[in-house]
Amino acid sequence: MTVQDVLSQFNEIFIDVLDDEDIKLNLETTADDVEEWDSLSHIQLIVAIENKYDIRFTASEMESYRNVGEMCNGILNKLAAKV
Template sequence: MNKEEALIEVNDIFKEVLDNDDIKLDYETSADDVEDWDSLNHIQLVVAVEKHFKVRFTAHEIQTWQNIGEMLDNIIKKK
């Protein structure tokens, strides 16, 4: 799996969890850029991503992400 393929799958997860088909993520997208991506939804998004990709993130990894690109880097590293 490459970063572009992972981005497409993560984008679909965000659309489903946040119930918003208009979401279009890119590598630089952060929580500030997406309506309804608050701290509560962040947990739900991380859990959904972990389930989908069958990976587990540490609290440290999650806290250091500045954008979607960094999340994707962690996904690819764990696959």
């Protein structure tokens, strides 16, 4: 799986959780760029992502991600570690 694959899967999760068809993520997207992305929906996104890839984040990992790209890479690293 590449970063682009994760990104497009992310996009679907975001559209679903935030209930907004118009979301178009890129690697530099941050919470400031998406209207509905607040601290609460952030948790809902995390849960959706954790369930989708069957992984778990720690609280400090969550705080270290500054944008969507870093999150995608974080997931790839976790998936690689699992195999």
